[in-house]
Structure formats: structure tokens, C-alpha cells
Amino acid sequence: MxxxxxxxxxxxxxxxxxxxxxxxxxxxxxxxxxxxAPVCEHCGVKVIGHGVQAGGSFFCCAHCARMAGNEGAQDRV
Structure with a gap:
């Protein structure tokens, strides 16, 4: 075991x-x-999906990335 x-x-x-x-x-x-799992730099949740990486940081979604100043972040293209 x-x-x-x-x-x-x-x-x-x-x-x-x-x-x-x-x-x-x-x-x-x-x-x-x-x-x-990495932690979202904006809201603090564990990122267990694809998430968004911007500026060397991990985010759970594009919204959190934008809130942290990464204005070009998008969930969909």
C-alpha cells in the first residue's frame, strides 16, 4: 500500500x-x-481546467485575467 x-x-x-x-x-x-493545481491569481480558486496564463500568472478564466490587468485575455477566440 x-x-x-x-x-x-x-x-x-x-x-x-x-x-x-x-x-x-x-x-x-x-x-x-x-x-x-495552480491557484487563480485574482480570485484564489484552484485552476483544474485549462484556465488562462497571462503575464507569467495563472487565472481560472479570462475575466479574472482581465481584472488583473491582462486586457487582451479571452475565453473564446
Missing amino acids: AQCEVCGNDYDGAFEVTSAGTTHVFDSFECAIHAL
């Missing part, structure tokens, strides 16, 4: 995620998201 690095649960269904050359062990996608 492997132990989740977020919640500490020992679980036979744990899985590994390798990100930026580092391997992490989780028991659920919820814990993986908690540990690895």
Missing part, C-alpha cells in the same frame, strides 16, 4: 503523478488537485 502525501491515507488504489520531474503519491484526484 502507498500513503497519500496530502491526507496520509494508506490505500491500495493510490497512484503516482510525476510533475516537473518529481513523483507524488495520492489516494484521490481531490488530493492531487489540492497539492498540484
Whole structure:
């Protein structure tokens, strides 16, 4: 069994995620998201979809990117 690095649960269904050359062990996608997902620079939510990257920052949507001063950000083209 492997132990989740977020919640500490020992679980036979744990899985590994390798990100930026580092391997992490989780028991659920919820814990993986908690540990690895970027945070929107404007509203603070976890970015679990495509999101928007602008000016070196991550945002959950174009609206938040625009609110942070990235006027050209769009959700759709």
C-alpha cells in the first residue's frame, strides 16, 4: 500500500503523478488537485481546467485575467 502525501491515507488504489520531474503519491484526484493545481491569481480558486496564463500568472478564466490587468485575455477566440 502507498500513503497519500496530502491526507496520509494508506490505500491500495493510490497512484503516482510525476510533475516537473518529481513523483507524488495520492489516494484521490481531490488530493492531487489540492497539492498540484495552480491557484487563480485574482480570485484564489484552484485552476483544474485549462484556465488562462497571462503575464507569467495563472487565472481560472479570462475575466479574472482581465481584472488583473491582462486586457487582451479571452475565453473564446
